[in-house]
Amino acid sequence: MNMISVRTDFSSPIFAAWRDAAGDDWTAYIDHEFVRSLGDGSLPRASFIHYLVQDYVYLRHFARAWALAVVKANSREEMRIAAATVDALVNHELPLHVGICAEAGISEDELFEAEEAPENLAYTRFVLDAGHSGDFLDLMAVLAPCVMGYGEIGTRLAATAADTPYRQWIDTYAGQKYQDVCHKVGRLIEQAARDRLGSSPQETERWRHLCKQFRTATKLEAAFWQMGLRGHA
Numbered sequence: 725m726n727m728i729s730v731r732t733d734f735s736s737p738i739f740a741a742w743r744d745a746a747g748d749d750w751t752a753y754i755d756h757e758f759v760r761s762l763g764d765g766s767l768p769r770a771s772f773i774h775y776l777v778q779d780y781v782y783l784r785h786f787a788r789a790w791a792l793a794v795v796k797a798n799s800r801e802e803m804r805i806a807a808a809t810v811d812a813l814v815n816h817e818l819p820l821h822v823g824i825c826a827e828a829g830i831s832e833d834e835l836f837e838a839e840e841a842p843e844n845l846a847y848t849r850f851v852l853d854a855g856h857s858g859d860f861l862d863l864m865a866v867l868a869p870c871v872m873g874y875g876e877i878g879t880r881l882a883a884t885a886a887d888t889p890y891r892q893w894i895d896t897y898a899g900q901k902y903q904d905v906c907h908k909v910g911r912l913i914e915q916a917a918r919d920r921l922g923s924s925p926q927e928t929e930r931w932r933h934l935c936k937q938f939r940t941a942t943k944l945e946a947a948f949w950q951m952g953l954r955g956h957a
Contacts, residue, residue, distance in 0.1 A: 732879070734872055736910030738917045738925060742868065745935040746942045753869065753942050754877050758949035763881045765888035768955065772890065773828050775952030778844050780821040780835045782948070785848035787813040789855050789867060796860040798919065805912050812905065820896060843951040847944040854937055861920050861930075864913045865937040869945050875906035 733740035743750050758775070761767035790813065793806035822832045840848075855863040878897025885894055896902060917925045925931055 732876065732906075734875060734906040734910035735908075736913045738913050739868055739872055739910055741926065742865065742935055742938040743872075746869075746939040749939055749942045749946065750869075750873075753946040753949070754873055754880070756946055756949040756953075758953045759877055759881070761953070762890045762893065763885040763888060765886065765890065767890065767953075769828075769889075771953055771955040773825065773830070774955045775949075776821050776825055777830065777835060777838050778841050778948070778951065780818060780825070781838050781840050782844055782848055783813055783818055783821070784836075785852060786867070786870065789848075789851050789863060792852070792855040793860060793863050793867075796855065796863060798860060799915075802860060802912065802916065805908060809905070809909070817896075820892075824892070841951050843944070843947045847941075847948055850940065850944060858937075859920065861913075861916050861934065862937060864909075864916055865934045866941040868909070868913060868938060869941040871909050872906055873942070873945060875903055878902065 731740075731743075758767065758771075762772075787810050790806050790809045794803050794810070797803040797806055822835065825835055826832075851863075851866045854866045874897045878894055878899075881894045882898035885891065888894070921928045921930060
């Protein structure tokens with residue numbers, strides 16, 4: 725399956741600049757072998773289930789990071805969007821994992837008690853540490869690769885994927901509901917950057933740090949795919 729160009733800024737030139745600054749690391753993430761295998765259906769089912777179990781664990785921490793964004797918020801809109809994202813993760817995205825894993829004989833209790841893979845630990849603790857040590861915009865920089873990256877991947881796979889058993893996963897992230905989340909978060913990033921860095925964020929002292937945080941999170945996303953591809957081996 726050939727990679728097609730799907731590069732939307734999701735209503736956020738700041739996100740687009742972060743993505744461009746990540747360079748080849750962004751491509752390694754969105755065009756990882758795991759992603760291509762989802763699209764052409766060649767991904768072993770065991771690898772997909774292993775990924776889903778680990779992603780369930782990851783999303784619990786991801787929800788905590790968005791809850792931390794509520795604490796770090798400086799405006800009602802920041803609080804509302806962060807709180808709504810926690811609700812979407814806990815009550816909508818996690819149930820997708822629960823349903824698919826149940827078909828594989830894995831209960832939600834087993835998901836909740838699953839041991840975290842080292843790649844999962846590295847990624848989730850990095851995100852939470854960035855949130856605890858930084859401000860709301862630091863959190864957006866480390867959360868954006870997951871939110872926006874999945875939106876970009878979903879859109880591309882929906883346009884290129886053949887007859888794949890992973891269509892439900894693809895349709896979830898290509899669907900209008902998730903794409904709307906990406907645009908909402910994109911606008912949130914724009915406003916957060918303007919409020920904290922002014923009209924020329926790329927000229928501020930913090931810009932290089934934010935780009936570095938985004939790029940690190942992007943690398944950890946690619947490592948997460950590799951962990952999924954490895955499966956239990």
